[in-house]
Amino acid sequence: MSNRSCQRDLATMLGISKSTVQRMAKRGDIRPHSNALKPALTPTDKKERLRWCLSKLIGDSPGTKRVYQSMYNTVMIDEKWFSLTKKSQMAYLEKGEKGAHIFAQSSKFIYKFMFNGAVAKPWYNAQKECIWDGRIDIFPFKYEEPTQRKSKYRKKGEMVTKVVERINRDESRKMLIQNIIPAIMAKWPNTDHHNTIYIQQDSAKAHTAIRSSMETIL
Structure with missing residues (x-):
C-alpha cells in the first residue's frame, strides 16, 4: 500500500492515465484511506x-x-510537545504582499516545549445550560535559574526561564503538586467541594504512580 499513496503512483502501477484514476475515484471504484498508527x-x-x-x-x-x-469528578491530564516554530509555513497572500521573515539559528534543532493540560467533563443544569466548561489549565514544564555571566541580552544573575528537557517521575510529581492540584482546587465549582476528585492519567512510564503521588501529597 505504500506504493499507492497518491493518484499519480496509483496510475503508474495500473498503467493508466491520472485522469482515468480521477474518474474512477469520482465513480467510487477507488477511495482514499488513511492508516492511523495503533498502540502496541x-x-x-x-x-x-x-x-x-x-x-x-x-x-x-x-x-x-x-x-x-458520569465521571463528573474526574480530571483528565495529558502532555503534549509543541515546537517553537516550523521549518516552513504555508499561507495565502494577496498580490504584492510579502511573506513573514522567520529565522532560527538551526533548522534541524528547533526548541520544543512540553505542556501538561488538565480538563474535566463540562457541567450542565436541568435547562441544558453549561454552568462550567471543565477547563482547568495548561502548564509548561519549565524552571528558572540565574544567568552565569553577563551578555548583551541580560545582566549577570538575572533569572531566565528554561525548558525541562527530560520529563521523569520527579517532574511529573512536581507538576501535580505545584500546578495541577492547586488549579483544580481553585477552579472546581464550590457546589462539589465535598466530593472526592480523581486525576486520571495514561500509562506513560514517566507518570507518577498512585501510591507514591498520594504519599507525596499527604
Whole structure:
C-alpha cells in the first residue's frame, strides 16, 4: 500500500492515465484511506484497559452493571510537545504582499516545549445550560535559574526561564503538586467541594504512580 499513496503512483502501477484514476475515484471504484498508527498493546495492557472500563460501571452484580458512571469528578491530564516554530509555513497572500521573515539559528534543532493540560467533563443544569466548561489549565514544564555571566541580552544573575528537557517521575510529581492540584482546587465549582476528585492519567512510564503521588501529597 505504500506504493499507492497518491493518484499519480496509483496510475503508474495500473498503467493508466491520472485522469482515468480521477474518474474512477469520482465513480467510487477507488477511495482514499488513511492508516492511523495503533498502540502496541500487550495482553496484560488489554486486560488492564478492560478492567478499568468495568470499574466505571454502576451496579453490584454483572446483571445490574449496565450504566457507566458520569465521571463528573474526574480530571483528565495529558502532555503534549509543541515546537517553537516550523521549518516552513504555508499561507495565502494577496498580490504584492510579502511573506513573514522567520529565522532560527538551526533548522534541524528547533526548541520544543512540553505542556501538561488538565480538563474535566463540562457541567450542565436541568435547562441544558453549561454552568462550567471543565477547563482547568495548561502548564509548561519549565524552571528558572540565574544567568552565569553577563551578555548583551541580560545582566549577570538575572533569572531566565528554561525548558525541562527530560520529563521523569520527579517532574511529573512536581507538576501535580505545584500546578495541577492547586488549579483544580481553585477552579472546581464550590457546589462539589465535598466530593472526592480523581486525576486520571495514561500509562506513560514517566507518570507518577498512585501510591507514591498520594504519599507525596499527604
